Amino acid sequence: MTMIGLEIHCQLTNLNSKLFCSCKANYREFEINENICPVCMGLPGSLPRLNQDAVKKATLIAMALNCTTPEKIAFFRKNYFYPDSPKNFQITQLNIYGDTSVGGAGSIMVGDKKIRITRIQLEEDPGRLIYEGSSSKNQITLVDYNRAGTPLVEIVTEPDFETPKEVRDFLNILSDILANLGVADPSLEGAMRADANVSIEGGKKVEIKNIGSFHDLEKAVHFEITRQESLHSRDIDIIQETRHWDDQRKITVSSRSKEEDLDYRYFLEGDIPWITIDPEIRKKLQIEMPESINSKKERYISKYNIPSQVADVLSSDKYYSDLFEDAHTESNAKEVANIITTELMGLVDTREKREVSKFTFIHLKELADAIQSGKVSRNSSKNALHEILKSGKDLSTVITELDLGNVSDESELSGIITLVISEESQAVEETKSNPQTINYLVGKVMQKTKGKADPTLTLDILKKQIGV
């Protein structure tokens, strides 16, 4: 049986500051080596100052993933030399001397399958290496410490996956959960990374590192299973090793390092006293815990009668569900959901597009209301949405400027309808025997008004004039 386990690293991107100093957790907007201080540079004499908020957020994650949360947590030093590590040790968590990391055993459901979580630990991200120069002889390595000390949550799973597809589904669900908790924005470059352990029946565990994206992870796992199976079928031993994902060639390559032999000489980090997470704090976190994706979905279905598929899409993406929550009312909920899933999702599907768009929930609310009250047709609403995303102008301005408002003036509409009736005498006759035909006439009116005729009013006048 194929067994796959994951180690997922997720930066707590929504925190203000790094794990042990007041430099920004969001290092991405800085020039190289600008977001640094004596603490995250590991300067002589500096000491870590624990970001209590990070502990709370990590505990929140543990609770959301149904993990046990110990009453006392501790930090340990993982000792190793590497150029991206300013202190040449990493402050992390460990469970070998009792359960002292933020989260213990937990699980989440992926479809009908339960994936067990081994533990969750809070730790610091190292700096970033930048390679310059082309040939290996001229290559130099530069270090950018802006990222060093960024709060990172490591989520370790049991080897419960059997296929690359399960891995992919799990990661999608996990990243939705983390986004929904408001602790991280997994769409940020490098915010979520994962290593995989892969072993097939009769083989040894192989760890794959350096995988840039979830998409590549699925590929890497797939490649690795195929590689191991082909070795196995030829009776070649699969050795326990660490392999790196080669992004260019899309294969895994043996790291040829002695990484497995490294002894990290873990010991307690004396600069950070044990932290008590008492029941009060946990209770508070439970109360503050955002509504889960599943609960949102159920609510959308039962309260607003939103179709299950729409509710599913809407609830799992924090950006859309936040928009929905802010924009909807009892009466317009279905319309709001409809606009989001049929129109908006195609227009703001990337984080870049979301960032440049000037769209707010107020636009969404007004648009839904306008459609419901017949102020704009569903057809024209698409044009309005495009314009709003571009300009950020309010709906009424957009309607006026683009002349998108429905023709709801009865005399104006009557004139147009009279014209249509005179042009379509055959259809008018048919309508008297087959009422469905009236829709054809409504369509004609729409054609003449470029889709702006108020549909309800049009139907009323048509019926009146024809006499059905």
Place this chain on the structure above:
Amino acid sequence: MNLKISALDFIQEVKTGNISVEDFVAKTIEQIQNVDDKLHAFLSVNEEAVDQARKIDKKIKSGDKVGNCFGMPISIKDNICIKNSKTTCASKMLENFVAPYDATVIKKLKQQDAIFIGKVNLDEFAMGLTTEFSAFGPSKNPWDTNYVPGGSSGGSAVSVSSFECVASLGSDTGGSVRNPASFCSTVGYKPTYGLISRYGLISYANSIEQIGPLTRTVKDSAFMLNMISGIDHNDNTTIDNKNEDYLLGIESGIEGKRIGIIKEMIGEGIDPAVLSATKDAISKLESLGAICEEISLDMVKYSVAAYYTITATEASSNLARYDNIRYGYDFPLEGYEFNSYISKARRNFGPEVTRRMIIGGFVPSAGHAGKYFLKALKVKSKLTREINEAFKKFDFLVSPTVPILPFKFGEKIDDPISLFLVDINTVTANLTGKPAISIPFANSNGLPIGIQLMADSMNDKSLLQAAYALEQTVSLPEVPI
């Protein structure tokens, strides 16, 4: 101008206008120029000290608010960061390291208008007992320059006892403040773990070390504690002492206090002169109304072994950052890759630091941790339990600070094991986090002997009261410089 005054007297003299800060500081600089060639307490001297003194005089004259130190010249052990000045740890690895920030204690003292007269010598990265492991040469004991001044805060003790400053800050990981204080006849104070912020103190063994003052009198140590103690958001291990005033009630005496005499600290190998001084101290404490009684602390005999195991482990981790990549000394990169570069660059560490890092890489390693590091941690927690029991019965514990007299240079440098036994009486306070003080008590043929008092955690105030009481019974010769 009399330099031989206490910190509190200095403040009094400046306040009353009897002396100007400028004169005193200039005179102190002159003293350094006169004696430091011989004593080598200083690694660098503050060139702007006199200018800074002048500014404080001006503030005093114009009636502006002046900080409580009134321009007092203080020397700082060179493992404590002062912004924009060299902080070398007496190591070639940090020979050119200029700290870009102030340690918390420095920030506090600056706010109180202290003047940092210079940075003083230590054993490299505070690992040693004699300053012989300083990469820049040892300091000399002012009582006899053939003798070691103790360590690792040897420069601090020498500078205080030879009037090159009024007070000094050292750091105490296993006795590094108290040991040189005892050898040079000054007061040396190691506070409760967490009482003084370590932010800006270059870590050697962070879980047990503390910054501590070296002063001429017990009251001066209490005063320094007032200046630098208290909770600091930059050091998560600091304790809120609610702005305790350690001078208040310091003359309360020790009538009725119970004092335990630690049997293991006056046992085998003790110098007869030290033993007789200790007995004398006990009878003086009794004459002050204290009740003294012997007590046995079983774990003390393992304390030095545990101490070296724990400190080596932490040191090897704390000193891993010195890879010469972000700061350090000039060393060309050409021809190296990462691993070969750092292993070459790290050869600039001296022999003792190297020895401890090697030990520290071994004792917590897989397959050996159980036998060494974890066992040492067990000793630490058992010793703590034992001493906590003792403090249910006693207010203070007494012993000689060091069981032997100061020794000559080179006498023990090649014999690390015998040198380590010099630590036997001091490491307990570090391993258990308790406050301890060394008080100059006797003099044997020109060589100083200090007495150590220990108290329970956060009883720093009463410890200083007891130390003050004992100090009042002592009359000592003047240092022959």
